[in-house]
Amino acid sequence: DGGITQSPKYLFRKEGQNVTLSCEQNLNHDAMYWYRQDPGQGLRLIYYSQIVNDFQKGDIAEGYSVSREKKESFPLTVTSAQKNPTAFYLCASSILAGNPEQFFGPGTRLTVL
């Protein structure tokens, strides 16, 4: 089965700790994305990567970091510098950057206590 997996589904962390959210895809897609969703708001782009070893900041990159060492994997680290980290995080991929059809993972709900 091809698709995007995100783990874990729910994550709890203490304030001040860094936390890394996993995103893996076996669709052979070049581009991968991280979005954040808050209540009453649309998805906001955090980071995106068009190709291995390259990534670009999205609209709300501050307090986040990513890596793209493998085509299949695009982990997101929420650092202690992120002021409001509690949110629902969605990872997506597409065949090419800017391709209209992005495939989304099931999301990770991060709660910082």
Next chain:
Amino acid sequence: DQQVKQNSPSLSVQEGRISILNCDYTNSMFDYFLWYKKYPAEGPTFLISISSIKDKNEDGRFTVFLNKSAKHLSLHIVPSQPGDSAVYFCAASGAGSGQNFVFGPGTRLSVLP
């Protein structure tokens, strides 16, 4: 300042009737629009898209209309079914967004049996 707006947070429709979800955008550089559907605890799934060179695109029960002069698009679902109950996101892309997608806040559709 939201570039993509969905002014109705929620909408209830009787099964079998038409559902009309609306979306407005402010950036005249947007030239590609999509609708995504999202069930609780799942990632969004692509539903239908439209390019700015068209004013209508139809796929089964789903039709998207684009009014460029009004910077408005709408998604029509006919007939509505209980399984259509979900959150619907409008998204736009174009030169004004660096080819990334800007999402609206979503509209929760409830189709009542």
